[in-house]
Amino acid sequence: MANPFSIKKSLEGDLSVIALEGFLDAHTAPEFEKAIQSELDAGNYRIIVGCEKLTYISSAGLGVFMGFIEEIREKGGDIKICGLTPKVRQVFEILGFPALYDILDDVPAAVQRFAEVPTREV
Amino acid sequence: MVAFEQTFALNVPSSTGNLALIRDFVTRIGSQAGLDDTEVAKLELAVDEACANVIEHAYEHDATKQVLIRAIFDEETLRIEVVDTGKGFDPNSIPEEDIRRLAAERKTGGLGLRLIKSLMDEVHYDVEPGKKNELRMVKRLRK
Numbered sequence: 001m002a003n004p005f006s007i008k009k010s011l012e013g014d015l016s017v018i019a020l021e022g023f024l025d026a027h028t029a030p031e032f033e034k035a036i037q038s039e040l041d042a043g044n045y046r047i048i049v050g051c052e053k054l055t056y057i058s059s060a061g062l063g064v065f066m067g068f069i070e071e072i073r074e075k076g077g078d079i080k081i082c083g084l085t086p087k088v089r090q091v092f093e094i095l096g097f098p099a100l101y102d103i104l105d106d107v108p109a110a111v112q113r114f115a116e117v118p119t120r121e122v
Numbered sequence: 123m124v125a126f127e128q129t130f131a132l133n134v135p136s137s138t139g140n141l142a143l144i145r146d147f148v149t150r151i152g153s154q155a156g157l158d159d160t161e162v163a164k165l166e167l168a169v170d171e172a173c174a175n176v177i178e179h180a181y182e183h184d185a186t187k188q189v190l191i192r193a194i195f196d197e198e199t200l201r202i203e204v205v206d207t208g209k210g211f212d213p214n215s216i217p218e219e220d221i222r223r224l225a226a227e228r229k230t231g232g233l234g235l236r237l238i239k240s241l242m243d244e245v246h247y248d249v250e251p252g253k254k255n256e257l258r259m260v261k262r263l264r265k
Binding site: 023025026027056058059060062063066087090091094095096097099100122 | 138139141142145163166167170171174177178220221222233234236237240241
């Protein structure tokens, strides 16, 4: 059974961009967790998570966003989320994520938001 | 649409690697029962959450254990039953905390259950820890 999930990392100026692709569930969430942890280990606390190619997310994936957010904001950084497909956006909305995270249309909009609002209160 | 009840079952080893297989199974059943794409997506996520809970909490990733997913539908309802023999839990013991408070306390638990309740029309539990725990979720086909 194919369970495709992949992560591509890049930089936008001093911002780390983590682009997710495929299915983010309880099986693949640890991979996403490692990707965020490696950014924090490198001192990168300004992270954009691109979800243009993310076709599925369950609470295990959402839990990764929640598990790191306080530490990141304590360091003056943030996670900005962008490019949600309608199916994935619905899951974020059911759990009330828009109250907790900046959710933008695309990477340029997320870059812009970092310039305006570098961090938020948890 | 058929007038009689049809039952389908999938029995898989308790591993998160099988969640994709479980999702494929319920997605096909949902379509066959006549749900539209939006409702199929809700069903897919609810069953994924229920099975992930069993794999991670009831069986603590013990892949020698089995998770049973039963799907029963007629023209009125689609019922999904997720059955395990592991550690049961009282769903009422998990408070519905505010998402901000969960994040502030670095807690991520209970999100799956919250999703299941909002995605399905009815959710019932029969818990007998170590014997049989059964989570029944219902999707009404005629609204």
